[in-house]
Amino acid sequence: MxxxxxxxxxxxxxxxxxxxxxxxxxxxxxxxxxxxxxxxxxxxxxxxxxxxxxxxxxxxxxxxxxxxxxVAIPRQVTASVTTQRLIDLFPNCRPLGIDEAVRCVRSKHHKDPARFVLNTKRLFVDGFLEKNGLMFMGLSLSNLERCLSFFVPVICSNNFDNEFGPGIYTTDQFELAKDYAKVNGAVMVFDKLEERDLQVWRPELDAWNRLTATWLKLPLSNIRLPCEYGTAQVIVGPTSCDQSMARKNRRFPRQSDDTQFAFVSYEGCSQLRKSLLAIIFIT
Structure with a gap:
């Protein structure tokens, strides 16, 4: 079997x-x-x-x-929301300042993502996770430690899912970020994207098709990256939902209903790092 x-x-x-x-x-x-x-x-x-x-x-x-x-969840992090210095949580961290701190909490895993999100929101009694515009990134504990040490994309030969090119990817969907984190992972919570400080590109369908086809290495001919890609610091657009079928049938992928924010420049990644507000550890 x-x-x-x-x-x-x-x-x-x-x-x-x-x-x-x-x-x-x-x-x-x-x-x-x-x-x-x-x-x-x-x-x-x-x-x-x-x-x-x-x-x-x-x-x-x-x-x-x-x-x-x-990599274990730091002992200072409990089931109650507390504010912790990053350097105390992860000694390998490079904080923006010696007193840089974020809100932290342990949240129990639930097989139903919607239930997990609801339970986690209740831990923040001030309604923090209800704030509009928050961005989320789910990752393993080992990758969390790497990110806090050097907040740049980790380029690996098997990273074929970065469909907007190399960068740090976030989403406005807490549930989707939790899918990436899995059990014993973490979700980083960032403040709303400040577009006035960055070159933000939202590609239309034709540009999105060419962008994803290029970085997913789809078997299509005469595909060129849109010129906007060269100057974009952040790319905002839907994820794809049928990469395998697109590759098999030699066509563009379809767009999903989920939005991703790809920080694809040094300045973009730097601004994202500065906007870190909280870390939710999944147990």
């Missing part, structure tokens, strides 16, 4: 990755995994398993020896 993890890779047309997961060095169990819109399934799962320390040290697809150290 083929388990769910292997089945999804067969559906993606990636038998090489199926053989990769058959490696005896893996410690995976069959599970049903929801893949967020705009994400290549293979890249998403490979990155997740690497973050969890389940990638074997020496395989045809991963020849570099990497020691994955477990």
């Amino acid at each position: 083929v388990g769910p993890a292997r089945t999804i890779f067969h559906l993606c047309g990636r038998p090489d990755i199926v053989r990769f997961f058959d490696d005896p060095a893996y410690v995976l169990e069959d599970e049903i995994v929801s893949i967020p819109y705009g994400c290549d399934p293979a890249a998403f799962l490979l990155r997740r398993y690497e973050d969890e320390g389940k990638v074997p040290m020496d395989t045809p697809m991963n020849r570099q020896v990497t020691v994955v150290a477990a």
Whole structure:
């Protein structure tokens, strides 16, 4: 019987990755995994398993020896919202100032994302998470630590889900960010995008098609990046929802109803880092 993890890779047309997961060095169990819109399934799962320390040290697809150290939720973070200095939470952090602090809380995982969001909002008794314009980014604890050390995109060979190009991606949907964080991850909460300080580009459909086709490496000819891409510091637009079928049928992907904010310049990433308000740790 083929388990769910292997089945999804067969559906993606990636038998090489199926053989990769058959490696005896893996410690995976069959599970049903929801893949967020705009994400290549293979890249998403490979990155997740690497973050969890389940990638074997020496395989045809991963020849570099990497020691994955477990990152735990800081002990200062409790089930009640508190304000904590970032340097106290993560000693490897490079804070904007010695006293830079954010609001932190532990929130219990729930298989229903809507229920998780509701329960988490109740932890902030002042209605903080009801504020309009907040942006969210879900990530693993190890990636959270990396981001706080150096807030720039981490470029990996398996990051095929960055459909607006290299950058730091956020969403205005708390539930979607939670999908990326999974269990034992974290959600970073940022303040509203201040467009007056940045070059913000919202591509129309034709430009969005060319942009996503370029960075998803779809098998289409005569595709060029729109000229606006070269000057944009932040790109705002919908995620795609059928990358695999678009690649298989040699067509553009369809747009989903979810919006993503891609910070694709040094200035954009710097402004996003300055707007960090809170970190929600999922237990």
